Amino acid sequence: MLIAILSLTLLGAVLGLGLGLAARRFHVEGDPLVAQIEALMPGSNCGQCGFPGCPGAASAIAAGSAPVTACPPGGRALAKALAEKLGIAIDLGQVADAGPRIAAVAEEICIGCCRCIKVCPTDAIVGAAKQIHNVMREACTGCGNCVERCPTEAVTLQPVPVTLQHWVWPRPQLAGA
Amino acid sequence: MGLLERFFKPSWGVHPDDHKRPAADVPLRTLPLPERLYVPLQQHVGGPARPVVLAGQKVLKGQLLAEAQGNISAPVHAPTSGRVLAIGEVTAPHPSGLAQLAITLASDGDERWLEREPVADPFALAPEEIARLTAAAGVVGLGGATFPAAVKFNLGRRLKVSTLIVNGGECEPYLSSDDAVMRVRAAEVVDGLRIVMHAIGAANALVGIEDNKPEAIAAMRAAAAPFGDVAIRPVPARYPMGSDKQLIQVLTGKEVPADARAAEVGVLVHNVSTCAAVHRALRRGEALVERIVTVNGGAVRAPGNLLAPIGARVADLLAFAGLAAEPARLILGGPMMGTLLPHANVPLVKGASGVLAFDAREAARPAAGPCIRCGSCTVACPMGLLPLEMASRIRAGDLAGATGFGLSDCISCGCCAWVCPSHIPLVQYFSHARGELAAGERARLRNEATRRLVEQRGERLARDAREKAAAAAKRKAERDAAKAKAAAATESAAASSAAVSAKAVSP
Numbered sequence: 001m002l003i004a005i006l007s008l009t010l011l012g013a014v015l016g017l018g019l020g021l022a023a024r025r026f027h028v029e030g031d032p033l034v035a036q037i038e039a040l041m042p043g044s045n046c047g048q049c050g051f052p053g054c055p056g057a058a059s060a061i062a063a064g065s066a067p068v069t070a071c072p073p074g075g076r077a078l079a080k081a082l083a084e085k086l087g088i089a090i091d092l093g094q095v096a097d098a099g100p101r102i103a104a105v106a107e108e109i110c111i112g113c114c115r116c117i118k119v120c121p122t123d124a125i126v127g128a129a130k131q132i133h134n135v136m137r138e139a140c141t142g143c144g145n146c147v148e149r150c151p152t153e154a155v156t157l158q159p160v161p162v163t164l165q166h167w168v169w170p171r172p173q174l175a176g177a
Numbered sequence: 178m179g180l181l182e183r184f185f186k187p188s189w190g191v192h193p194d195d196h197k198r199p200a201a202d203v204p205l206r207t208l209p210l211p212e213r214l215y216v217p218l219q220q221h222v223g224g225p226a227r228p229v230v231l232a233g234q235k236v237l238k239g240q241l242l243a244e245a246q247g248n249i250s251a252p253v254h255a256p257t258s259g260r261v262l263a264i265g266e267v268t269a270p271h272p273s274g275l276a277q278l279a280i281t282l283a284s285d286g287d288e289r290w291l292e293r294e295p296v297a298d299p300f301a302l303a304p305e306e307i308a309r310l311t312a313a314a315g316v317v318g319l320g321g322a323t324f325p326a327a328v329k330f331n332l333g334r335r336l337k338v339s340t341l342i343v344n345g346g347e348c349e350p351y352l353s354s355d356d357a358v359m360r361v362r363a364a365e366v367v368d369g370l371r372i373v374m375h376a377i378g379a380a381n382a383l384v385g386i387e388d389n390k391p392e393a394i395a396a397m398r399a400a401a402a403p404f405g406d407v408a409i410r411p412v413p414a415r416y417p418m419g420s421d422k423q424l425i426q427v428l429t430g431k432e433v434p435a436d437a438r439a440a441e442v443g444v445l446v447h448n449v450s451t452c453a454a455v456h457r458a459l460r461r462g463e464a465l466v467e468r469i470v471t472v473n474g475g476a477v478r479a480p481g482n483l484l485a486p487i488g489a490r491v492a493d494l495l496a497f498a499g500l501a502a503e504p505a506r507l508i509l510g511g512p513m514m515g516t517l518l519p520h521a522n523v524p525l526v527k528g529a530s531g532v533l534a535f536d537a538r539e540a541a542r543p544a545a546g547p548c549i550r551c552g553s554c555t556v557a558c559p560m561g562l563l564p565l566e567m568a569s570r571i572r573a574g575d576l577a578g579a580t581g582f583g584l585s586d587c588i589s590c591g592c593c594a595w596v597c598p599s600h601i602p603l604v605q606y607f608s609h610a611r612g613e614l615a616a617g618e619r620a621r622l623r624n625e626a627t628r629r630l631v632e633q634r635g636e637r638l639a640r641d642a643r644e645k646a647a648a649a650a651k652r653k654a655e656r657d658a659a660k661a662k663a664a665a666a667t668e669s670a671a672a673s674s675a676a677v678s679a680k681a682v683s684p
Contacts, residue, residue, distance in 0.1 A: 039624075040296055040624075041624075043625060043627050043628040044627050044630075044631055045631060052473070055258055077620065099272060104570045121630075121631055121634065122627055122630035122631055123630060123633070123634045125632070133487070138626070139627075139630055148327050161274065162273075162275065164219075164271055164273065164275050164277055166616070166619075167271075167273040167275060167612070168609065168612030168613055168615075168616055169272070169605055169608040169609040170609060171571070171572075171605075171606070171609045171614050172480055172545070172601075172606060173608070174603045177181065
């Protein structure tokens with residue numbers, strides 16, 4: 001009885017130690033690029049790129065199997081940042097991007113069905129059954145999931161209005177250009 | 178270094194023609210009350226004020242129109258008595274020409290004040306109380322930065338500031354509104370600055386006035402004579418002497434480190450007009466509803482200083498001063514750092530020290546040429562930066578490189594662009610880069626917020642599922658219990674009936 005306990009304990013300890021050391025010794029680094037790309041992405045896992053969420057898209061972009069323009073909500077700004085990160089040149093004219101956009105509910109058409117609320121990845125839509133829904137601007141990422149779900153086409157993506165707080169001086173035109 | 182600077186003029190900066198006279202010598206005039214006033218909700222750094230009046234409501238002069246919202250904010254008050262016509266968007270005094278929210282007031286011409294509550298002896302009040310009253314009067318930095326004055330008081334008290342520096346530099350060409358305040362209201366300025374000293378716990382005050390304003394220096398000396406702790410210090414006229422970091426260095430020899438505030442070297446800077454506004458807020462109980470503004474420029478027929486209500490249109494001021502020619506360029510503030518206006522239908526705000534209407538000759542801007550790397554800008558830069566290096570990086574889209582050259586220390590004074598022989602709009606490069614960096618920072622914060630929201634949604638969905646499962650399990654348990662009970666009841670009923678029948682059978 002005692003011999004069995006001791007031998008099994010010893011065996012367990014030796015094997016466990018071996019496994020632990022092996023994990024350290026043969027540790028495989030996850031691709032740091034994937035994590036860096038993921039940090040740039042919107043993170044709402046909306047799925048418009050066709051990959052399983054932002055981590056999936058990030059690994060596909062890092063592997064080169066997806067273009068840097070894959071993320072529709074990220075738009076031109078994200079494509080540019082990703083191209084810089086990966087050191088590749090892209091033609092930004094190819095990216096269909098009308099600037100950042102967010103969802104808006106047309107209150108006179110909304111029937112209060114709650115379907116858009118369920119698909120919003122950031123819980124940006126407020127409302128209840130048979131009550132008019134509304135979008136919280138600060139939380140909306142413009143992924144467009146709600147637009148497809150709305151049975152009455154009350155939800156549309158609208159360009160984010162430029163305000164005094166967001167306006168940026170244009171870069172001066174090059175001399176002689 | 179302090180000794181050297183006492184004997185030698187500072188090496189930084191530029192010396193443009195000041196164009197202050199004859200406007201500065203014209204006696205102060207009062208703008209006739211316009212029929213309508215447009216009071217923007219945000220005339221300060223920080224959160225916009227929140228309206229507390231309704232359209233159609235009658236208000237008295239000095240009545241609160243919108244209250245401060247958040248830690249760094251300032252309220253706005255009715256500049257005259259009348260009726261609130263609307264709360265809506267008007268063109269902001271901003272180069273973009275975008276709209277901002279404002280309260281439109283129809284004046285009734287009576288100028289009836291709200292009941293004022295003057296403080297007889299502000300020096301008997303606690304410093305916190307002075308800060309509270311100053312904040313309630315909507316006093317912001319009138320030199321142009323429009324930082325809420327009371328917030329600065331509290332900062333100064335917390336960091337144990339020893340010296341109050343009062344900025345009467347007014348180094349921008351064309352402007353003479355601070356000059357007018359010091360000439361006409363010297364006693365108010367001195368009383369106000371002593372109240373500020375009390376509020377921040379400063380032991381002495383230095384009033385820096387450029388030596389091109391001898392009348393203001395004389396008036397201020399006379400007003401400050403009874404007070405030993407207030408010293409009037411003429412400083413050489415050199416742009417940008419009115420910038421707080423430069424004025425501190427010239428008056429005290431202390432250099433404010435990069436990324437630090439003036440209070441961290443033991444001084445606090447307030448503008449002379451701000452001090453006068455603090456005096457009015459306490460001694461008279463008057464909110465900040467009017468200011469002295471310089472109307473100047475080649476297109477103005479009768480330039481000079483006007484006492485105008487906040488919310489008057491720039492067009493009203495120009496109409497009163499008269500236009501000799503169609504202005505080729507309109508600027509709110511000074512020519513070096515002021516705001517380019519899209520048109521004259523914008524309201525006068527608290528931080529507007531001047532309205533400039535330039536004729537075609539003044540507004541002429543030579544076409545920009547390529548940088549010849551002459552280095553003039555590096556000599557002129559009062560912050561010791563290399564504007565040419567920053568601009569070349571921004572031109573190539575390398576914002577990080579520009580930040581490495583000290584972009585965040587740039588005070589946008591415009592000296593570099595002024596001396597540039599190639600007429601490169603350097604300041605616009607820097608403003609553009611700062612805007613882009615701020616936009617990038619906002620996008621990063623937004624990304625983080627999105628991630629947090631997604632996580633919270635995940636947690637919520639998991640919690641919902643857990644609770645649903647728990648509720649289902651509970652219901653099931655209840656059902657099972659009920660079933661078991663029912664079964665037990667039928668069993669016992671059967672048993673008793675069996676017993677009964679057994680009894681019936683037994684005899």
